[in-house]
Amino acid sequence: MKTKSYAANTATTPLTPFSFDRRDPGERDVQIEILFCGVCHSDVHTVRNEWHGTTYPCVPGHEIIGRVIKVGAKVEKFKAGDIAGVGCLVDSCRVCESCKDDLEQFCEKGAIFTYNSPDKHNGGLTYGGYSESIVVDEAFVLQVPKNLDLAATAPLLCAGITTYSPLRHHGVTKGQKVGVVGLGGLGHMGVKLAKAMGAHVVVFTTSLNKVGDALRLGADEVVHSKDAAEMKKHLNSFHFILDTVAAKHDINAYLVLLRRDGNLTQVGVPSEPLAVDVSNLIFGRRNFSGSLIGGLKETQEMLNFCGEHSITSDIELIPIQKINEAYDRLVKSDVKYRFVIDMASLKQSQ
Numbered sequence: 001m002k003t004k005s006y007a008a009n010t011a012t013t014p015l016t017p018f019s020f021d022r023r024d025p026g027e028r029d030v031q032i033e034i035l036f037c038g039v040c041h042s043d044v045h046t047v048r049n050e051w052h053g054t055t056y057p058c059v060p061g062h063e064i065i066g067r068v069i070k071v072g073a074k075v076e077k078f079k080a081g082d083i084a085g086v087g088c089l090v091d092s093c094r095v096c097e098s099c100k101d102d103l104e105q106f107c108e109k110g111a112i113f114t115y116n117s118p119d120k121h122n123g124g125l126t127y128g129g130y131s132e133s134i135v136v137d138e139a140f141v142l143q144v145p146k147n148l149d150l151a152a153t154a155p156l157l158c159a160g161i162t163t164y165s166p167l168r169h170h171g172v173t174k175g176q177k178v179g180v181v182g183l184g185g186l187g188h189m190g191v192k193l194a195k196a197m198g199a200h201v202v203v204f205t206t207s208l209n210k211v212g213d214a215l216r217l218g219a220d221e222v223v224h225s226k227d228a229a230e231m232k233k234h235l236n237s238f239h240f241i242l243d244t245v246a247a248k249h250d251i252n253a254y255l256v257l258l259r260r261d262g263n264l265t266q267v268g269v270p271s272e273p274l275a276v277d278v279s280n281l282i283f284g285r286r287n288f289s290g291s292l293i294g295g296l297k298e299t300q301e302m303l304n305f306c307g308e309h310s311i312t313s314d315i316e317l318i319p320i321q322k323i324n325e326a327y328d329r330l331v332k333s334d335v336k337y338r339f340v341i342d343m344a345s346l347k348q349s350q
Helices: 041-047 150-157 159-169 185-196 208-217 228-232 296-309 320-331 343-348
Strands: 002-007 016-021 029-039 064-071 083-086 089-091 133-137 177-181 200-205 221-224 238-243 258-266 287-290 315-319 338-342
Touching (some): 029 150, 029 315, 029 320, 064 133, 064 150, 089 133, 150 185, 150 296, 150 315, 159 185, 159 238, 159 296, 177 185, 185 200, 185 208, 221 228, 320 338, 338 343
Parallel strands (some): 177 200, 200 221, 238 258, 258 287
Antiparallel strands (some): 002 016, 029 064, 029 133, 029 338
């Protein structure tokens, strides 16, 4: 199927209209007309080859909400007309230990990501959600709660699961004190989810102009992280800290805020290594860990949780013709708090 999209042809040129062939749906495939696609910072990193692994042309997009238009003969969970989601993964080996544990993102033979991954169906690479439609195996398609705004739901497929997974894995629950470092696309979701789990939520930010927003989003307290006196007040007190910052920063300033056996999980990916003073871990038996998105079972659990608590992302809806401008603004943190593309605009591009 000839499919319209926007693609990057090099690391330094703008995304432009691009046409490619999608496979026809197989017996277990779901074909989805894409209605909305979120814009993730990892899209920018990949398009601009900042992680040094991009093959061009590259069609980004892994926060996909759409309408099912066709299903294969053996598809059981979806029918034409259903609203469905596709996140960061479209396949995995399904037989390794991680896959059997519903942790497909850690597939030992290599998870197949929604774009810029090997495509076993056509021998090329996967193309993502900045396109008019996508074909995905039913096992990697998600059901979307009916009560949620569709455009604002799209970022849940990456920003939502990236923050939900470590909160759930480390047992965040009512009465605990949870910190969220950074209030951007990931951080604002971390605040909403931790609050819904019953935690006392403290936001750490270098931007004083974000204090009001942090409180509006559900934070109980906001700490200016450059103020040493404010930081000192919270020493040895956090059960869990979620660090969403993707720039170089002093991780030790947050490790010392953990109580005994507390955990700091890093989900932002700084371009340079973070220097860890191991004495901050040893004295207090503190833990420093990382987390990568989530498997399909947990992602569906996250969507259901968001449906129960009426949680979506704060978004700015854009036409695809403004995607390059959005990338530049995203790098400057000039968005509250996630761009989402209205894919109906793609029809105007070619």
